[in-house]
Amino acid sequence: MRTVFFLLLTSLLIGQADAAPRAKAASNPAPKPTAPARTATELAASIRPSLVKITQLGREGTDGIGSGFIVSEDGLIATNLHVIGEARRLQVEMHDGKTHDVTVVQASDSHHDLALIKIDAKGLTTLPLGDSSKARQGDPIVAMGAPEGLAFSIVQGVLSATRDIDGLEMLQVAVPIEKGNSGGPLLDMQGNVLGLLTLKSLKTENLGFAMPVNDLKTLIEKPNPVPMSRWLTIGALNPKQxxxxxxxxxxxxxxxxxxxxxxxxxxxxxxxxxxxxxxxxxxxxxxxxxxxxxxxxxxxxxxxxxxxxxxxxxxxxxxxxxxxxxxxxxxxxxxxxxxxxxxxxxxxxxxxxxxxxxxxxxxxxxxxxxxxxxxxxxxxxxxxxxxxxxxxxxxxxxxxxTDLAEKPLQPEVASQLRSKVEEYIAAAATADKTLDGLLENPAAARRVLVEQRRKLEEEAAKLRELEHELHRRAMTKEILAELAKPEPEINLLRCALLLARHDNPEIDISTYLNSFNAMVLDLKDDPEITKGTIPAVKRLSRYLFEENGFHGSRGDYGSRSNSYLNEVLDDREGLPITLSVLYVELASELGVQGVFGVPLPGKFMVGYRDGPEGELQLVDVFEHGKLVTVEQAALDLTEDGHFPEGALSPTTKQAILLRMLRNLMSSVFDDSRSLRESLPYLNLLLAIDPQSAAERLTRAQMRQRLGEKAGAREDVTWLIDNFPNDGPPELMQQLDRWLQSLRE
Known part of the structure; x- marks a missing residue:
């Protein structure tokens, strides 16, 4: 039973979760392996024209300094994301002292702390990108940057090792990394970039870490450009509020x-x-x-x-x-x-x-x-x-x-609690006498006190979990109330924000609804929005992806942040489904007809038709709003070039929310988090869709492993009661045996 059902479950989960896009190899040409090694002096002279100092400019002057290097002749510069920050004006200083304002943040990757910025310049000297996978322990290297703002400095050392740092493979280097070095290149002795200096070791001054350059290549190949005018608004407060x-x-x-x-x-x-x-x-x-x-x-x-x-x-x-x-x-x-x-x-x-x-x-x-x-x-x-x-x-x-004070408890509840507090106070008043008694056998008394303290700590932990569960059930109740409305009246945006608040009680949903309404106001009187579906779709794509910088997550696809719509609105980065929710809801609020979510296997997209009989067209919101034909999407997402029946039909808002939930569950499973952390998602999913046999099976297994036999019996009983009449008899027998074992 377990094997067959679990295989079924796995196939269902994989089919529902959005698959991460396959990255292509970067187009930057590989360095020639036969290039002769050079001295540090020779490298310093040849590399200097490709180095830059990057300055964050604030109201009062310089807010931060970092380094970078040129990767294209037309002004593309690589650095760390933390070097450019958010909502910061940026200035680039070249080796000859000339300065340029950054015009576009060409790409950003918060997971790998990488960024590409663009300046208006031509004929620049670039650095060749090496292959960081071929770097070996003990290889000689040089690092260049602007330590403490001293631009175009160089230091020589060796590659100490490659290490896993918080789930990321990084290059450990025996060179000091100071403030201002971040974003500078780490090079082999042929002058090829192996990585970007990123972290300074906390253990020793002569040790640091660099992000492998191969992670940068994907960013070059698949950028997510944001104009500087819009980058300055990421993370910024809404001026209307x-x-x-x-x-x-x-x-x-x-x-x-x-x-x-x-x-x-x-x-x-x-x-x-x-x-x-x-x-x-x-x-x-x-x-x-x-x-x-x-x-x-x-x-x-x-x-x-x-x-x-x-x-x-x-x-x-x-x-x-x-x-x-x-x-x-x-x-x-x-x-x-x-x-x-x-x-x-x-x-x-x-x-x-x-x-x-x-x-x-x-x-x-x-x-x-x-x-x-x-x-x-x-x-x-x-x-x-x-x-x-x-x-x-x-x-x-x-x-x-007019009155923000916390309201008093109901009299009967307050009376019960006060009596308990008074009992405690009365007991505390006799503490000295209690201590006198304990001192007769202090060692044994201490053991008893430790046991009692641990018991109280366990009870406190249970109370914290009770508090969390109360909040989660309150959110479940609100989501179900929203989904109970007729389909056109369901506020999918609010449902998605409630899903995020299910995990984070501190989210202020009204703040994000106001941010969304501000976007609606930006486009409400736009003439292209009222010209028809096709002009409106083009305008929506331009507004979201070109003007406001919304983009698909590149380096940390599986992060739960990409499934939380509030963080998608904050960071303008998300999954195909969360970006699609924003797109479809914005179209709906603006009265654009014929725009809907399309639940393609492996990748959610936005679909639109110009009239009821119009041909279905697709918008790949993950790829900067790229327009895609059904045939192209089928070739990219299926093995035989054909979608299964129903894949191209508009999906319901409940189905979208369930798919978002399954993505969240996948992120928990992938990160090997505890069973208890994934169980609330299953509870919410089954509250929304009680007939989901696959999730029933998964929850029964989880409950059993957590020792919650009563809950496991409930789910297995449901599986037996809802077992299909034409189902395999041997599976039914295994379910019966499973239920019996849970009663023992």
Whole structure:
């Protein structure tokens, strides 16, 4: 039974999951193996024209420096992704001191930390790409870059080894890698690039790591270009929701806003104001914040005029501070309160809340009141976030409203809990007497206490899992409610975001729905959208893939991030199915007719017809919106050049969500994560599709291995009750024996 059913399950899973695209060999010509070795001096002279220094430019000047090298005569430059960052202006300095602005981020790969950038230049001197698979331990190498900003420096060493670093094969080199070296080339003694300098060893100064150049070749062959104007918006805050003042760098990812670098105001002050309208009269504002350095300060600002006047309630030096700012310098600031609080947890997430009344200000941290002030100096303006000094601060769940306090528990529930707390307090009062008794046999008493502590820790772990399961079931309930609507009314975008929130409770779905609505507004009045299906499809593809840089994931196809639609919107990188969901939902919201998802085996695509009788055409969203005929797709995705029946039919929104779930399950299985981590996906899938026999079988096996016999019996009983009448009798017998073993 196990073998036959498991083979069936495997074939079903493989057929449903999106297969990673096959990478082609890069077109960059291989180096000549017979080229003579050269000295480091000779290499330095010949390679220098191909090296560049890359500078990140911020509001206040240089934000970061790295290295790169030229790979094409028309201005293509290779470097590390972390060198160029996100939402950064980039400048390239050539060996002769000339500078160029980067015009396009030609390709990026977050998994391998690689990037290709483009400048407007011709006739540049390139470096030949070697074959990193042929590099051998002990081979002499040279590395070049801009350590600490000192451009065009060279160091000589040897290849120490190839090592697995966090699942990536990297070249270990016996050369020092300093800040600014990242992105520089690692070369053999013939002058061929073997890798890109990436990591500095934490163990010794004379040891580092480089990303093999063969990973770069795939990126050259399959780019995902993003114009610089759009690259500057990746990770940037939506200007329709936030306005920043006084500098610093504000970015957003997965619903978390991060502020880095000092602001331009005195003390490194910087503001990020919400465009939400603040209620008149009494109102409240709150945010959950975490500081990487408690010597800094970050929190809430309110009653702000958008410049120098505002209040601030924030963590500072481990305390809670309320300040009124009346001007640009410290002499115009009034610290209204600066107090410690046991309710504040340094280094952790803390929720700050302020209640603004006509005659007073009341400040809370994690639900506990810490400050009350009768200051009335400011009473109108915007609310938002503030940060000071060099600390890096993360913010989430910013809110404005009339009453944001956590609501009290139901009286009967509160009474039960209070009685338990009172029992504990009463027991604590007798702690001294308890200790006196334990001291009669301290060794044995300690053993008992250790056992009891471990038991409590196990119970705490169970409570955490109960909390997670409660959240997952709440998300399941919301997804099922959405899917219960008539097909045209189902909000697939919201379903996909709920699927992401099933794993991450901190995702603010409204934030991403607003981001999507902003995209709709961008295209709503575009004349091409209203001309018909074909012009609209071309415009949608241009908008998503050329203007906004959405692209298929190249280096980390199996990452769960590619299945989370919020991260796809943040990073503009995803799987065929998640990019298709965005494409189809955008077309639907704009009223474009005849655009739908097509569940091809191995690769999800977008289909469209120009009228009910129009010929089916396909959009390969993974390949930058490439238009593909049905015949071309069949040749690429099937062995016989023909699709099975039904593969070209428009799919339902429920089927799309199930396919996304199966992709998530595949990513868990591929990474050999625990059974318990994959079980919630199976539970959700079976809640959506209770008739899925393959997943029933898988869950029964998982439950049995986890010792959950009752759950396994439930699934095996279902398999028996739903066994087909014409099914093999021997399989039915094996199911019966399996059920019997679960009863023993």
């Amino acid at each position: 936030w306005q920043t003042f006084l500098g610093a760098q504000w970015t957003q990812h997965a619903g978390v806003i991060r502020s880095e670098f000092p602001g331009a105001g005195f003390g490194g002050r910087a503001l990020c104001l919400s465009t939400q309208k603040v209620p008149e009269g009494t109102f409240e504002t709150s945010v959950t914040v975490r500081l990487d350095d408690e010597s800094g300060a970050a929190g809430l600002t309110f009653c702000s005029d958008g410049a120098e006047k505002h209040y601030g309630f924030y963590a500072s030096g481990g305390k809670l501070r309320l300040t009124r700012f009346n001007g640009p310098d410290v002499y115009s600031w009034t610290i209204l309160a600066d107090v410690p609080s046991d309710a504040y947890k340094a280094g952790e997430w803390n929720t700050l809340r302020v209640r603004v009344e006509p005659e007073r200000l009341v400040c809370f941290v994690n639900g506990k009141q810490v400050i009350e002030s009768d200051d009335t100096g400011l009473r109108s303006g915007s609310a938002g976030l503030c940060k000071f000094r060099t600390t890096v601060a993360d913010f989430r769940n910013f809110r404005v409203g």
